[in-house]
Amino acid sequence: MSDRRGLKPYDVEVAVAAGRDETWDAVTQPAVLHQWFGWDYDGLGAEIQQIFVDQAVLLAPEQMGWADGSYLEVTGNDDRATVRVIREGSGSAGPERYDAIEEGWRAFLVQLRFLLDRRPAGRRRTLYLTGETTGRQALALVESPAGEWERSGPRVAWVVDTDGHLVVVAGRLPLGDRDAGRMEVTVSTYGLDDAAFETLREEWTKRWAPVAADADVTTAADPAPNN
Incomplete structure (x- = not known):
């Protein structure tokens, strides 16, 4: 179990022009994840497998979580959805403190929105x-x-x-x-x-x-x- 004390909390979300079910597939199916997550390098497939398959735990329908206390959830209806990634922590740092995972999600969710909105x-x-x-x-x-x-x-x-x-x-x-x-x-x-x-x-x-x-x-x- 990861020590969550002192971790910077964050709350990042995007609204997308796709239904809830399609959006959930986009954050769970490796073939679709390759179309928006991260960037190409020779270990991207292994990284996707590790983060979204091996380490992710299903917390509720259309919600997955990780050992550091962060979780991703998809909400919405048949036409539009919101993807939200949250880490609740006791850290008191404000937005001036850099956190690589938070900033990664900010960039990657932009890429997800581009895929689902622009197709x-x-x-x-x-x-x-x-x-x-x-x-x-x-x-x-x-x-x-x-x-x-x-x-x-x-x-x-x-x-x-x-x-x-x-x-x-x-x-x-x-x-x-x-x-x-x-x-x-x-x-x-x-x-x-x-x-x-x-x-x-x-x-x-x-x-x-x-x-x-x-x-x-x-x-x-x-x-x-x-x-």
């Missing part, structure tokens, strides 16, 4: 960019017809770029901070063939390398980068 066709393939830079520089990488970035807390922002790809930026520091810190940029694409995906990887690598120290780009063939 992109084809297999998801991602670019996962890591390095040290400022939030301002990371957000300046993307041109979007939609304009403004949308936020999920102080450290996560997302936008759909001019090619229709979902771009999620997550920082160890708040994105408005002037100091450089570790940034993670996940570009989710759907239905690209090998040639188009390779071209996109080259374009993003050229954009990312000049603005981030220790810049790295991870795809499905690569191991996860060091945190």
Whole structure:
């Protein structure tokens, strides 16, 4: 049993344009989880199996939980649903304290909402960019017809770029901070063939390398980068 004392509590949720049953399938079925959870690297399948199958405990219909006291629940009706991830803890830290699991859920639920709301066709393939830079520089990488970035807390922002790809930026520091810190940029694409995906990887690598120290780009063939 994990020691839950001092863990930072959090409460993250998204509303999606899908019914409760379809949404529950999206958070429990590995084939669908691959379409939104995390980012591609050579251990993603094992990670999904561990988190959502081996370690998850069914607490109630359409509610699962984990040993740290966190749980995920899906509520709604046949047309719309809400996915909520909660960790109740005794920690007193406010939003200024970084918690990797909380910020991961903020980013991943954005990706789930994109999948269920936009319903992109084809297999998801991602670019996962890591390095040290400022939030301002990371957000300046993307041109979007939609304009403004949308936020999920102080450290996560997302936008759909001019090619229709979902771009999620997550920082160890708040994105408005002037100091450089570790940034993670996940570009989710759907239905690209090998040639188009390779071209996109080259374009993003050229954009990312000049603005981030220790810049790295991870795809499905690569191991996860060091945190």
